[in-house]
Amino acid sequence: MSEIKWPYANEFGQEETIESDVLILGGGIAGCFAAISAARRGKKVVVVEKGATIRSGSAGTGFDHWESACTNPCSRVTSKDIAEAYVDEQDHLSNGIMHYITCEEGWDRLCDLEEMGGKIRDTEDEFVGADFRDDETKLMFAYDYGSRFTLRVWGKTFKPALFKEMKRLGVTVCDYTEATSLLTTEENGKKRGIGAIGMDTHTGKIRVFKSKATVLCMSRPARLWLFSPDLPGLSEFRPLNSIGSGDAMGWRAGMEFTMMEKSVRAEFSAAGSSFPPYAAGNNHNTWYACTMVDSRGVEIPYLDRDGNVLKTVKERYYPVEGQKFFLKGGVIDEPKYEYRGPETMPFDELMKRGYKLPFYADMSRMPKLERDVIWGMMIGNEGKTAIPVLQYFNNKGFDPAKKAMQVYGTGWQSASFSDDERQFFGAPGGIMHDWDLKTNIDGIYAAGDQLFGSDCAGTAAATGYYAARKASAYTDTVELVEVNRADIDAEIERLYAPMYNETGYSWKELNSAVCKCMKNYCGAIKNEALLLQGLDLLKSYREEIVPELCCHNPHELVRTHEVLDIMDVAEIVLNSCLMRKSSSKTLNFVRSDYPEMDPVEDHHFITIRQENGVPVRGDVELDYFGDLKTEYEKRNQDYINGGKK
Amino acid sequence: MKKMNDITVSVVPCSANPIIFDETKCIGCGTCASVCHGDVLLPSTEPGQHPIVCWPGECWYCGACVLQCPVEGAIRLEHPIMNRTKFVDAIPEPEDK
Numbered sequence: 001m002s003e004i005k006w007p008y009a010n011e012f013g014q015e016e017t018i019e020s021d022v023l024i025l026g027g028g029i030a031g032c033f034a035a036i037s038a039a040r041r042g043k044k045v046v047v048v049e050k051g052a053t054i055r056s057g058s059a060g061t062g063f064d065h066w067e068s069a070c071t072n073p074c075s076r077v078t079s080k081d082i083a084e085a086y087v088d089e090q091d092h093l094s095n096g097i098m099h100y101i102t103c104e105e106g107w108d109r110l111c112d113l114e115e116m117g118g119k120i121r122d123t124e125d126e127f128v129g130a131d132f133r134d135d136e137t138k139l140m141f142a143y144d145y146g147s148r149f150t151l152r153v154w155g156k157t158f159k160p161a162l163f164k165e166m167k168r169l170g171v172t173v174c175d176y177t178e179a180t181s182l183l184t185t186e187e188n189g190k191k192r193g194i195g196a197i198g199m200d201t202h203t204g205k206i207r208v209f210k211s212k213a214t215v216l217c218m219s220r221p222a223r224l225w226l227f228s229p230d231l232p233g234l235s236e237f238r239p240l241n242s243i244g245s246g247d248a249m250g251w252r253a254g255m256e257f258t259m260m261e262k263s264v265r266a267e268f269s270a271a272g273s274s275f276p277p278y279a280a281g282n283n284h285n286t287w288y289a290c291t292m293v294d295s296r297g298v299e300i301p302y303l304d305r306d307g308n309v310l311k312t313v314k315e316r317y318y319p320v321e322g323q324k325f326f327l328k329g330g331v332i333d334e335p336k337y338e339y340r341g342p343e344t345m346p347f348d349e350l351m352k353r354g355y356k357l358p359f360y361a362d363m364s365r366m367p368k369l370e371r372d373v374i375w376g377m378m379i380g381n382e383g384k385t386a387i388p389v390l391q392y393f394n395n396k397g398f399d400p401a402k403k404a405m406q407v408y409g410t411g412w413q414s415a416s417f418s419d420d421e422r423q424f425f426g427a428p429g430g431i432m433h434d435w436d437l438k439t440n441i442d443g444i445y446a447a448g449d450q451l452f453g454s455d456c457a458g459t460a461a462a463t464g465y466y467a468a469r470k471a472s473a474y475t476d477t478v479e480l481v482e483v484n485r486a487d488i489d490a491e492i493e494r495l496y497a498p499m500y501n502e503t504g505y506s507w508k509e510l511n512s513a514v515c516k517c518m519k520n521y522c523g524a525i526k527n528e529a530l531l532l533q534g535l536d537l538l539k540s541y542r543e544e545i546v547p548e549l550c551c552h553n554p555h556e557l558v559r560t561h562e563v564l565d566i567m568d569v570a571e572i573v574l575n576s577c578l579m580r581k582s583s584s585k586t587l588n589f590v591r592s593d594y595p596e597m598d599p600v601e602d603h604h605f606i607t608i609r610q611e612n613g614v615p616v617r618g619d620v621e622l623d624y625f626g627d628l629k630t631e632y633e634k635r636n637q638d639y640i641n642g643g644k645k
Numbered sequence: 646m647k648k649m650n651d652i653t654v655s656v657v658p659c660s661a662n663p664i665i666f667d668e669t670k671c672i673g674c675g676t677c678a679s680v681c682h683g684d685v686l687l688p689s690t691e692p693g694q695h696p697i698v699c700w701p702g703e704c705w706y707c708g709a710c711v712l713q714c715p716v717e718g719a720i721r722l723e724h725p726i727m728n729r730t731k732f733v734d735a736i737p738e739p740e741d742k
Contacts, residue, residue: 002655003653003654003655004654004655004656004687004690004697004699005690006652006653006654006687007687007688007689007690010649010650010652012649013649051681051682051683051684052679052680052681052682054680054713055680055682055707055709055712055713056682060682060707060709061707061708061709061712156712176684201684202684204649204652229702230659230660230702231659231660231661231702231725232702232703233663233683233685233702233703233704233705233706234704234705234706234725234728239682239683239705239707240682240683240703240705241682241683241684270706270728272727275728275730276706276724276728276730279724279728279730280730281730281732293736293738295736296736296739297736297737297738297739298738298739299738360733360736362735362736364735365735365738383707384705384706384707384708386708386712387707387708387711387712387722388706388707388708388722388724391708391711391722392722392724393730393732396729398732402734402735403732403733403734403735404732404733404734404735404736405730405731405732406730406731406732406733408730496649499649552652552653552654553652553653553654554652555654555684555699555700558684559703
């Protein structure tokens with residue numbers, strides 16, 4: 001391939017210092033709301049984003065469900081109902097604080113979005129008269145039309161609106177800047193965050209961010225087990241550059257994590273095993289509750305939780321008599337009876353009864369408004385569907401009133417993976433925190449996908465706003481601190497190192513090796529000997545391969561540091577797996593050397609952090625957050641009494 | 646510094662062709678390159694030319710480039726052949742189930 005001219009400036013070796021009260025790392029939904037929250041409190045705010053904030057992050061091009069909006073005017077449940085249900089559903093290995101904040105404040109964030117120009121209601125009266133629409137408020141509901149706590153929203157409109165509002169409030173946005181490490185200092189024997197270092201992904205320039213408080217709003221980890229060197233952008237469900245750098249830099253700084261031993265059998269990788277998300281026929285999430293047929297055209301029955309066949313489409317959206325609500329959505333797989341909603345007949349039973357593959361999602365048999373809301377509104381706003389699914393398939397001649405979309409595999413993930421191919425899905429582990437969403441390091445807070453057990457854009461918005469509220473209050477008690485020059489120099493040396501090698505290994509070769517290591521030594525069935533082998537192999541990569549990594553431009557350098565971050569996260573995962581000496585159904589965690597499932601003495605959070613290069617274990621009781629409503633209200637009287645703006 | 650003064654780059658091909666420009670429509674404004682998640686597009690150094698799809702394999706197929714493009718039809722997103730879901734005419738319900 002012929003060389004092309006690098007279009008950006010060469011600023012390797014250059015450095016600038018940027019000061020703020022509140023520093024936000026990551027400009028997705030959580031980061032934008034964190035920035036707006038702190039700016040509204042009069043703070044000087046800086047956002048550091050690896051992509052371009054206007055469309056970056058997992059929900060940058062959209063999302064369709066806003067879960068747990070319990071305080072919306074049409075809701076028939078309380079925050080206590082839903083937050084406690086989620087905690088119970090996950091056997092208390094669940095983030096109650098995050099759930100309660102999402103339930104209690106999510107609707108306020110939607111109102112913010114509406115004021116900024118985001119669309120949260122059917123203002124064009126497209127769906128008048130639909131069962132899922134309240135004709136007075138024009139709000140639209142999903143899943144459970146009876147309890148009305150999950151809203152259908154036009155998430156495609158949200159990121160540009162948030163970006164505009166941040167600019168209006170005077171937030172400094174550093175796009176195409178990769179945050180690479182946290183800066184800390186020791187004060188009275190305790191660690192405190194004082195900023196971060198970043199690198200311009202186009203020019204190589206170093207940015208030193210000095211701050212009074214920092215909010216981590218980056219992604220959950222990815223690409224630990226799944227990697228395609230040919231189509232790396234499709235390796236995972238979330239964006240290519242969302243790979244858990246926040247976790248990695250937290251780990252290097254001594255941050256505490258929990259539930260990092262939890263992973264599930266992979267569900268998405270359009271680099272081979274599955275189709276583009278939401279592009280294959282199915283009946284979950286965005287496609288709920290699509291009519292499904294087999295290859296003969298025989299309709300696949302939906303059942304209520306007691307196994308009774310539902311006769312109408314409408315019945316798929318209501319709890320059974322005597323049930324207050326049911327749970328569906330991103331982290332709900334096979335819910336407990338109490339929270340279980342309608343579902344199609346189990347796959348094995350369908351096979352037994354002679355239903356013929358392949359199956360199809362057939363919206364042509366649905367009432368018009370139910371069809372139009374799935375194909376057009378939901379597919380059109382969810383994740384990356386507006387262009388790659390809705391526009392793409394419409395252009396290819398797909399008409400939901402006349403055509404049927406094929407279903408692949410047996411579930412909504414449209415693929416078959418081996419048990420050893422894992423993914424962080426279904427409320428995975430993350431950063432441990434208190435009721436202020438503060439990490440174990442003073443001055444550093446976390447939100448969105450960085451929090452353990454979190455999921456969904458509503459959580460990102462609510463916790464981003466909340467964390468920055470608490471971080472802003474903290475900034476009133478501290479001053480900016482001079483950064484130790486030696487810390488900056490050491491980080492620059494680490495960052496630039498692969499640029500000095502003329503030849504050597506590529507980031508793709510190393511990422512492939514890390515994933516193979518994880519599949520072999522940290523797959524579905526774990527045991528001590530294999531986990532130690534995994535750590536040993538990673539150590540050899542650090543000693544022998546990492547010094548030989550080679551890059552030719554800032555773009556490759558960014559990708560290379562992503563893989564180094566993936567290695568750090570792999571180390572957290574392997575060590576966390578070693579610490580839990582039993583198996584756990586809730587955590588999808590199987591140890592062949594400790595097969596006992598969920599013994600009482602281990603049924604709690606195990607935390608992990610690094611101190612002087614050695615992993616340190618902690619044990620935290622379930623429900624450490626106390627009674628959710630009481631504890632939330634105790635700490636948020638200012639917000640409850642007029643502080644929502 | 647050994648290599649810092651010498652940034653080199655060339656297109657890294659892959660098995661797919663995710664982003665296709667219509668040169669008759671593109672006005673070369675560079676908006677697509679400035680909003681790409683994965684930074685897979687490099688702005689052209691020739692004024693008025695569309696960006697170079699430098700790292701097509703790193704495309705996440707989110708469509709941000711198409712969404713933000715000021716000219717309809719100037720950019721098209723195309724899935725790898727293996728990812729083009731099959732759809733059929735809706736199958737009528739059999740009379741005898």
